[in-house]
Amino acid sequence: MNKRSVRNIEVTVTDDGHSICFDAMASPCEVLVASNDSKLALTLGRLIADEVWRIEDKYSRYQPTSVCSAINNSRGKSIPIDQETYLLLNFADTCYQLSEGVFDITSGVLQKIWQFDGSSNIPCAAEVKKSLENIGWLNVSFDEQYIIMPENMEVDFGGIGKEYAVDRAMIIANEFTELPVLVNLGGDLAANKPRKVNVPWQVGIEHPGFIERKPMVVSLLQGALATSGDAKRFLLKDNVRYSHILNAKTGWPIVQAPRSITVVAPQCIQAGILATLALMQGAQAESFLTEQEIKFWAIR
Amino acid sequence: MKINSFNRNSFSANLASRTVKCSLFSAVIILVSGCSSLGVQPWERDLLAKEEMALTSSPIDSALDDHIYFSKEASSGGKSFGGGGCGCN
Amino acid sequence: MQLNQKKPAINIKAALTIATSALLGTVPAIANAANDSTTVTKAQLESAWDFESAFLYYSEGDRVSAAEAIISARKTFANDEVLNLKLTIDSLTGASANGAAAQPNVQTFTRPSGKGSYQTKAGETPLDDTFKDTRVQLNAQWTQPLAANYTGSAGVHISKEYDYLSLGINGNLAYDFNQKNSTFSVGLSYFQDSFKPEGGIPLAFASMPLAYGNDSDTDNSVNKAGFDATRRTDSDDKTTADIMLGFTQVINRRMVMQFNYSYSKVDGYLNDPFKVLSLVNSEGITQDYLYENRPDTRVKQSLFAQTKYHFEQNVIDVSYRYMWDDWEISSHTIDTRLRIPLSSSSYIEPHLRFYQQSAAEFYQPFLAQANSMPEFASADYRIGEMSAYTVGLKYGMKLSDGNDLSFRLEYYRQDPKNSGHLAPDALANVDLYESVDAIIAQVSYSF
Numbered sequence: 001m002n003k004r005s006v007r008n009i010e011v012t013v014t015d016d017g018h019s020i021c022f023d024a025m026a027s028p029c030e031v032l033v034a035s036n037d038s039k040l041a042l043t044l045g046r047l048i049a050d051e052v053w054r055i056e057d058k059y060s061r062y063q064p065t066s067v068c069s070a071i072n073n074s075r076g077k078s079i080p081i082d083q084e085t086y087l088l089l090n091f092a093d094t095c096y097q098l099s100e101g102v103f104d105i106t107s108g109v110l111q112k113i114w115q116f117d118g119s120s121n122i123p124c125a126a127e128v129k130k131s132l133e134n135i136g137w138l139n140v141s142f143d144e145q146y147i148i149m150p151e152n153m154e155v156d157f158g159g160i161g162k163e164y165a166v167d168r169a170m171i172i173a174n175e176f177t178e179l180p181v182l183v184n185l186g187g188d189l190a191a192n193k194p195r196k197v198n199v200p201w202q203v204g205i206e207h208p209g210f211i212e213r214k215p216m217v218v219s220l221l222q223g224a225l226a227t228s229g230d231a232k233r234f235l236l237k238d239n240v241r242y243s244h245i246l247n248a249k250t251g252w253p254i255v256q257a258p259r260s261i262t263v264v265a266p267q268c269i270q271a272g273i274l275a276t277l278a279l280m281q282g283a284q285a286e287s288f289l290t291e292q293e294i295k296f297w298a299i300r
Numbered sequence: 301m302k303i304n305s306f307n308r309n310s311f312s313a314n315l316a317s318r319t320v321k322c323s324l325f326s327a328v329i330i331l332v333s334g335c336s337s338l339g340v341q342p343w344e345r346d347l348l349a350k351e352e353m354a355l356t357s358s359p360i361d362s363a364l365d366d367h368i369y370f371s372k373e374a375s376s377g378g379k380s381f382g383g384g385g386c387g388c389n
Numbered sequence: 390m391q392l393n394q395k396k397p398a399i400n401i402k403a404a405l406t407i408a409t410s411a412l413l414g415t416v417p418a419i420a421n422a423a424n425d426s427t428t429v430t431k432a433q434l435e436s437a438w439d440f441e442s443a444f445l446y447y448s449e450g451d452r453v454s455a456a457e458a459i460i461s462a463r464k465t466f467a468n469d470e471v472l473n474l475k476l477t478i479d480s481l482t483g484a485s486a487n488g489a490a491a492q493p494n495v496q497t498f499t500r501p502s503g504k505g506s507y508q509t510k511a512g513e514t515p516l517d518d519t520f521k522d523t524r525v526q527l528n529a530q531w532t533q534p535l536a537a538n539y540t541g542s543a544g545v546h547i548s549k550e551y552d553y554l555s556l557g558i559n560g561n562l563a564y565d566f567n568q569k570n571s572t573f574s575v576g577l578s579y580f581q582d583s584f585k586p587e588g589g590i591p592l593a594f595a596s597m598p599l600a601y602g603n604d605s606d607t608d609n610s611v612n613k614a615g616f617d618a619t620r621r622t623d624s625d626d627k628t629t630a631d632i633m634l635g636f637t638q639v640i641n642r643r644m645v646m647q648f649n650y651s652y653s654k655v656d657g658y659l660n661d662p663f664k665v666l667s668l669v670n671s672e673g674i675t676q677d678y679l680y681e682n683r684p685d686t687r688v689k690q691s692l693f694a695q696t697k698y699h700f701e702q703n704v705i706d707v708s709y710r711y712m713w714d715d716w717e718i719s720s721h722t723i724d725t726r727l728r729i730p731l732s733s734s735s736y737i738e739p740h741l742r743f744y745q746q747s748a749a750e751f752y753q754p755f756l757a758q759a760n761s762m763p764e765f766a767s768a769d770y771r772i773g774e775m776s777a778y779t780v781g782l783k784y785g786m787k788l789s790d791g792n793d794l795s796f797r798l799e800y801y802r803q804d805p806k807n808s809g810h811l812a813p814d815a816l817a818n819v820d821l822y823e824s825v826d827a828i829i830a831q832v833s834y835s836f
Contacts, residue, residue: 014789087412094408098401167413204791217437267409274405292402339570339639347642347699352728352736355637355647355695357706360443360459360833361783361797363477367457368447368829372803374746374772375720377651378693378710381578381631386524387553 009049011042016195020045024052025060025162027186031169034180034195044176048169048183055165059088059157061108068157076151086144088157088164095160095273096137102280103273104137104248108156114246114253128251135248163226163272166190170224170268182220190224190268205262218262218297226271228279229260229299245279256283264295356380439463443833449825452516453483470533477526477548484516488664488768490755491515491819492675499600501663502588503616506600514823517663524550538565546580555582563635574635585624586662588616593682594762595619597665619680627657643700649693659683666768667755673815676758681767683751689714704728718772720746735786740799742779748772748808754821757813770822774808777801781829797831 009022017034018041031048033041061068071079081089092105110131113123134152141148149155157164162185170190173181182191182201195201200219205227218225228245245254257279265271274294281288289296340348347353356362362379367386369376376382441461448454457479464472487498489509496509500519509515530544539562546557559578565571584590598619601612633651640646665678695708706726713719724742731737749772751765781799788794805822812821 012789019789087414091408091412094404098404164412167409171413266406267413269412270405270409274402277401294402338641339567340642348639348645350699350704352704353645353697353699355645355697357728358833360441360461361831363459363475364443364445364457364831367479368801369744372771372801372825373720373744373775373777374714374718374749375689375691375710375712375722375744377631377633377653377689378649378691378712378722379695379708381559381576381633382651382653382689382691386526386548386555387522387550387582387584 022049030184032182052165072154078146101249107248132251163269166268188226194221224268224271227262228275254282258298258300260299262297441835445831449827455481473530475528480523484518487517489515490667570639572637576633578631580629583626589620591680592621594679597678625658629655644698647695651691653689655687673813716749738783740781744777748774770805774806777803792836795833799829801827
């Protein structure tokens with residue numbers, strides 16, 4: 001989300017429908033609709049793209065006019081919020097509780113000391129400890145009208161924003177049409193129904209960093225898929241691989257985590273959180289998901 | 301390394317080709333020894349990962365070309381095995 | 390929550406479902422979704438088969454034409470094992486040079502089968518138009534990681550023609566190091582070929598016999614006996630053993646290089662039973678046609694270097710091969726391709742190839758009566774001095790369903806050269822080193 005890309009959409013005719021492509025949230029995005037009606041496809045594509053861009057504008061920490069920036073620049077003062085923001089904060093709160101503090105949307109400040117550029121730049125323990133002073137979801141107070149963010153603390157919706165956008169896009173698609181639709185925002189995706197009766201969508205899932213591997217092809221009847229991984233974003237020092245998934249409680253990256261986990265769930269945001277929570281289990285990532293009877297693919 | 305015996309005749313006869321071979325091999329060895337400074341980090345493989353950057357980006361084209369040139373010229377292989385395989389030569 | 394799970398694990402899924410419903414305002418089919426999300430969502434890991442297919446047409450105009458079809462299937466299994474199956478079918482028809490020299494008069498040759506003959510006009514390069522063959526080839530290759538940084542591969546090959554059978558096996562081991570930026574590989578392959586040409590295998594330097602018809606008159610049985618007298622055996626075979634050492638190095642983000650050394654030893658019947666040499670008198674007039682004779686062993690070696698470089702948009706592929714063998718043939722090959730994207734889904738790729746080879750020590754365009762018979766001789770222009778080039782263009786595009794379609798059109802020209810053989814009178818006025826032009830057209834589709 002660090003640079004605002006050109007906002008236009010491109011419609012192409014596919015075998016059994018239309019594909020609408022656009023760029024958002026620093027990812028290539030695609031909507032597939034099983035309809036030969038170009039006008040319908042274009043309208044649906046616009047609706048979905050506008051919704052995704054709206055969410056990007058509202059919750060990107062890199063956009064100075066976003067709600068996120070307003071909260072982060074509030075210097076401890078109370079800030080009014082709307083219903084949507086409240087619901088997102090509520091969801092983040094649930095994730096914090098479920099992970100017992102390992103997943104924390106105020107942990108974004110750690111990104112300043114952890115530069116996941118693939119180098120061996122491991123911050124020193126003192127730096128990490130100092131950053132931890134500015135992390136702690138429990139110090140944030142909010143209700144349906146207001147949020148109070150302590151000074152020097154920041155909130156980051158990066159861990160849930162894209163998946164949320166997929167689910168919102170799906171809601172809009174379902175309001176607009178009963179046709180089969182698949183929304184894919186840079187690999188996090190959802191489908192409302194099978195492409196045709198009992199014919200699944202074929203989805204290629206990229207594994208950046210695995211040069212020999214072709215994209216994994218997954219067939220999805222309906223539901224959502226989300227992938228969490230560190231194929232490109234990690235640090236390597238003394239043969240220890242530090243993933244970009246940080247433990248908000250310790251300020252240190254999770255070690256021994258799979259490089260990538262793809263999870264299936266009814267909604268994309270669920271899939272995304274489950275994938276992230278699983279990565280936070282480190283070596284136990286797979287058994288965590290297996291115990292929950294969740295369908296997933298992990299790459300180590 | 302110990303060199304016990306030397307076949308002088310074959311040495312002089314093959315001197316030219318040996319010189320070529322030696323210099324090419326030493327080039328390879330220099331590359332090998334210098335290779336620790338060459339290469340990229342795993343996250344820098346964006347371009348190398350592209351299909352068109354594979355050393356054999358189109359195996360079918362290569363197989364067809366190999367077959368044509370194997371049957372029309374005296375040389376074969378080099379990139380991959382140039383063995384037998386058909387009666388076209 | 391790392392390891393101590395105070396809460397029953399199943400709660401996480403259920404709790405998330407409730408939280409998601411609250412967030413999205415969807416009607417919470419909570420219990421259903423929580424307990425049975427897999428019935429709502431069915432997904433499966435499917436590294437389906439990938440297919441590549443191609444059809445190629447090769448034509449030398451009035452000489453040989455060939456059609457070749459390939460279908461290759463590839464499947465990747467869960468632990469990165471790759472199975473590759475390939476079926477190749479080709480069919481060859483037309484005429485190819487039989488080795489005899491052009492003459493100022495019409496020439497008559499016995500067909501390789503001995504049944505019937507064909508004629509070549511005055512001044513033209515004699516071409517044997519008997520060739521008609523269909524070949525079926527099957528390859529299977531299995532590749533898998535063996536241990537950290539080691540990849541092994543093994544394959545089998547079978548190729549069958551009407552008169553030819555080739556069986557092959559190969560194995561390869563690759564070792565990655567330096568963060569997979571460098572790879573050493575060693576490969577071995579072994580082929581066992583057997584050849585059962587129509588009309589049998591002629592004796593070395595035997596005179597081309599007279600043809601015989603199908604009728605059983607006396608002349609024919611005499612001629613049949615004469616033909617049989619020039620035959621050594623029905624079939625013969627050869628083996629090819631190859632070893633290849635390879636080194637691949639990533640130079641930087643844009644560049645990768647490969648170096649190979651190959652050693653190949655071929656033993657057995659290396660003649661072409663259809664090729665003859667003209668035996669000429671001091672005026673250059675052909676007196677007889679003698680079957681060729683090559684050594685029964687050949688050791689080939691080659692060095693190969695390739696580099697690929699990714700410019701901003703374009704990708705260039707340059708390779709060079711130096712090959713030499715104990716027949717004193719050496720050759721240089723330069724092959725270069727430049728892939729130029731036209732859009733995000735299409736590209737063109739010009740292709741240039743230059744080839745130059747020196748003659749085998751026993752190559753000679755004809756035999757002269759005045760000289761003593763050499764131990765080995767062949768007039769096959771393919772082992773004579775020659776240069777060749779290929780110019781081609783490929784156009785490829787990605788279809789909307791993600792499949793690839795490409796077209797390739799190439800022009801290939803061979804220019805055989807005189808490597809210092811003086812031609813007597815009659816031969817001075819004919820073209821002993823006729824050029825060969827070929828057009829190659831190919832369509833490929835992967836799905």
